[in-house]
Structures are given as structure tokens and as C-alpha cells.
Amino acid sequence: MSSPCSRHPHPHRLIQQPLTELTEKLRSKSRKITAPRQAILEVLRRHQHPITNKEIHAALGTADCDLATVYRNLHTLEDMGMVRRFDFGDGVARFELLEEGDDGHHHHLVCTGCSAVVEVDGCFPTELEQALARRHGFTRVTHKLEFFGLCPKCAPAAPASV
Amino acid sequence: MSSPCSRHPHPHRLIQQPLTELTEKLRSKSRKITAPRQAILEVLRRHQHPITNKEIHAALGTADCDLATVYRNLHTLEDMGMVRRFDFGDGVARFELLEEGDDGHHHHLVCTGCSAVVEVDGCFPTELEQALARRHGFTRVTHKLEFFGLCPKCAPAAPASV
DNA sequence: TTATGGATGCAAACCGATTGCATCCACGGT
DNA sequence: ACCGTGGATGCAATCGGTTTGCATCCATAA
Ligand SMILES: [Mn+2]
Ligand SMILES: [Mn+2]
Ligand SMILES: [Zn+2]
Ligand SMILES: [Zn+2]
Numbered sequence: 001m002s003s004p005c006s007r008h009p010h011p012h013r014l015i016q017q018p019l020t021e022l023t024e025k026l027r028s029k030s031r032k033i034t035a036p037r038q039a040i041l042e043v044l045r046r047h048q049h050p051i052t053n054k055e056i057h058a059a060l061g062t063a064d065c066d067l068a069t070v071y072r073n074l075h076t077l078e079d080m081g082m083v084r085r086f087d088f089g090d091g092v093a094r095f096e097l098l099e100e101g102d103d104g105h106h107h108h109l110v111c112t113g114c115s116a117v118v119e120v121d122g123c124f125p126t127e128l129e130q131a132l133a134r135r136h137g138f139t140r141v142t143h144k145l146e147f148f149g150l151c152p153k154c155a156p157a158a159p160a161s162v
Numbered sequence: 163m164s165s166p167c168s169r170h171p172h173p174h175r176l177i178q179q180p181l182t183e184l185t186e187k188l189r190s191k192s193r194k195i196t197a198p199r200q201a202i203l204e205v206l207r208r209h210q211h212p213i214t215n216k217e218i219h220a221a222l223g224t225a226d227c228d229l230a231t232v233y234r235n236l237h238t239l240e241d242m243g244m245v246r247r248f249d250f251g252d253g254v255a256r257f258e259l260l261e262e263g264d265d266g267h268h269h270h271l272v273c274t275g276c277s278a279v280v281e282v283d284g285c286f287p288t289e290l291e292q293a294l295a296r297r298h299g300f301t302r303v304t305h306k307l308e309f310f311g312l313c314p315k316c317a318p319a320a321p322a323s324v
Numbered sequence: 325t326t327a328t329g330g331a332t333g334c335a336a337a338c339c340g341a342t343t344g345c346a347t348c349c350a351c352g353g354t
Numbered sequence: 355a356c357c358g359t360g361g362a363t364g365c366a367a368t369c370g371g372t373t374t375g376c377a378t379c380c381a382t383a384a
Contacts (some may be wrong), residue, residue, distance in 0.1 A: 036332075144251055
């Protein structure tokens with residue numbers, strides 16, 4: 001789905017702690033270190049953009065396991081704070097492996113033509129969010145934000161409007 | 163789902179053009195003015211927050227029609243630019259009736275406890291959006307943004323953190 | 325080595341949404 | 355007022371992503 005990165009004018013989530021360090025975190029929370037889990041983590045390590053359960057399953061190759069196992073493990077990893085779930089609005093969940101200590105909050109710019117993904121660093125002023133929270137008496141306010149557009153490759157032949 | 167508004171410290175989309183004006187728009191685009199369509203538009207007129215297909219269907223009352231008809235009509239209305247689709251990240255589409263000439267771009271603050279919705283006026287990430295577009299050569303860039311938190315009613319008993 | 329509870333495979337179920345098809349009816353033309 | 359026609363509807367089947375029940379398996383601690 002997400003295109004391999006060609007040039008690098010944009011921030012990547014280059015990754016990452018070695019596999020052993022990841023499995024160690026599993027052990028520390030008394031989760032079993034199984035072959036499917038290691039394989040799934042390995043797949044996640046290799047991807048710098050959010051990927052779907054199905055994509056993970058397809059990328060397992062030799063260490064194949066049931067698709068349901070992929071789903072269950074991503075829930076587990078999400079609960080453990082090791083991956084973060086993203087929603088590009090197409091009804092399919094996508095996941096990114098997190099760095100140690102990172103809560104993973106960030107955003108993406110997605111091409112509606114070819115599904116290419118750009119990692120977006122930076123977040124609009126948090127003060128605004130806090131003002132919003134204060135104004136309506138909300139607590140623990142956060143947000144989900146994704147950008148969509150046409151990448152250079154997918155730009156219309158006659159670049160009429162912006 | 164969405165709670166009836168109690169106090170009013172926040173902007174509402176109070177609505178709206180009369181039903182006749184809405185059906186007139188249907189006529190102008192050579193869509194048939196059917197009972198289900200009028201009933202659906204009437205339901206949409208009465209709601210100031212996004213509602214789901216199922217909620218619309220439930221609110222039809224006397225003028226009941228098939229759920230598939232609701233789905234089809236909301237696609238039609240979306241294509242005609244009469245409603246806008248929103249995504250609160252729970253896998254269910256929600257719709258809001260649009261004012262004439264309004265493209266409907268705005269955001270919401272949703273309580274993760276009771277699903278209460280606050281209409282958010284103001285759109286923060288536009289500068290970031292343009293910078294992103296320029297930086298990565300994307301065109302027609304837009305964004306989806308929703309806020310989530312706990313409303314006053316759903317605030318935890320011991321309001322420890324923010 | 326053994327016991328045990330978590331993890332997996334498999335298949336069925338779930339849920340929002342879409343679609344194929346026969347029938348219906350809103351509306352323009354007469 | 356009456357047709358004729360193509361869009362709209364009802365109904366049921368279907369789809370895709372995700373979840374779940376259950377028997378079996380196996381990673382881990384005793
Ligand atoms: Mn990312
Ligand atoms: Mn709204
Ligand atoms: Zn593209
Ligand atoms: Zn609430």
C-alpha cells in the first residue's frame with residue numbers, strides 16, 4: 001500500500017530498538033514470546049508508515065500465522081503501548097510500532113490517488129486544544145488529525161487549481 | 163447517541179433552510195422527490211450534530227423506509243453536496259445537513275464517555291496544511307480533525323490529572 | 325518433567341455497508 | 355388525465371474488516 005520511500009525530504013520514523021529489546025518488553029509484562037509475535041514485531045520494525053493487519057499478515061512470509069492471530073496481537077501490542085492505531089478514514093485500521101517512551105502522537109499526509117504516506121512532524125498549537133477543553137469543561141482532550149491530498153505523481157495532468 | 167443540548171456556551175448549527183428549499187434543490191438536479199427523501203431530509207434538519215444512517219432510519223417514525231434506502235440516499239445527498247460525512251473513528255459514518263453554499267468543513271469535540279458532541283468552530287491546521295502541501299508538492303490538500311475527551315458529566319470522580 | 329494458563333488455528337459470527345433484482349412510482353410528455 | 359420510462363425502493367444476499375468461541379498447542383514457571 002504505502003510506497004517505498006524514494007527521496008528523503010520528509011521525516012521518517014527510521015526505527016528502532018532491536019527485536020530483542022521488543023521481546024524483552026513482552027517478557028517484562030509476562031506475555032509469551034511466540035513465533036507469531038516475533039514475526040509480527042519484525043514486520044512492524046521494517047515499516048516506517050502505518051500498515052494494516054492484512055498487510056502485516058501478508059508480510060509474514062515463512063513465519064505465517066492465522067490472520068486472527070495478527071488481529072489479536074495488535075490489540076495486545078496496542079494495550080501494551082507498543083503500537084499505535086491510526087485511522088485513514090477508509091475503514092481499515094493501521095498500526096505503527098512505537099519508540100520506547102514515545103506515545104506515538106503524530107499525523108500523516110496521505111495521497112488519495114496512490115496511498116503514498118508522508119510522516120508529518122509537528123502538531124498545531126496545543127494551546128488551542130486546551131482552550132477548547134477549558135471552554136467546554138472537557139478533560140483528557142486529544143485529537144485525531146490526518147491530511148489528504150494528491151502527491152506530485154498523482155497530480156492531475158492539467159494542474160488547474162491548487 | 164448525541165445528547166440533546168442543555169446549556170449553550172458552544173456554537174450550534176441551528177439550521178436551516180425550509181424543507182421546500184431542500185427538495186427544490188433535488189428537483190433542480192433532476193432527482194425525484196420521494197417520501198423517503200423528504201423524511202430523511204426532515205430528520206437531518208432536526209439534528210444539529212452528525213447522525214448515523216441507523217439513527218436516521220430510527221428517527222423516521224411513520225415515514226419508515228428500508229435501511230438500504232437511507233444508505234443510498236445519503237450517498238446521493240453527499241454527491242449533491244447537501245450533506246457532509248464525518249468520521250468519529252468508531253467505524254460508523256455520520257452525516258450533517260449543509261447550509262446552502264457551505265462546504266461543511268468543521269470539527270467536533272466528542273465525549274468518549276457518553277458520545278456527547280460539541281460543534282467546534284474554527285479550523286486550526288490550515289497554515290500547517292499549506293506548509294505541508296508546499297513542502298511535499300501535494301495539491302488539493304485537506305484534513306480531517308476531531309477532538310476527543312471527557313465531558314463534565316463523564317469526568318472521573320477524582321479529577322486527578324487534566 | 326510436568327502442570328497450567330496464555331496463545332494459536334479454524335471456523336463461525338458480527339456489523340456496517342453495498343448490491344442485484346424485481347417492483348414501484350414520480351414526473352415529463354402526450 | 356393518461357402513459358411510458360428511468361430513477362427509486364424493498365428485500366435479501368453479499369462483502370470486507372473485525373471479533374469470538376472453542377479445542378488444541380506450547381511457552382514458561384515450578
Ligand atoms: Mn506515522
Ligand atoms: Mn458538526
Ligand atoms: Zn499519489
Ligand atoms: Zn460525556
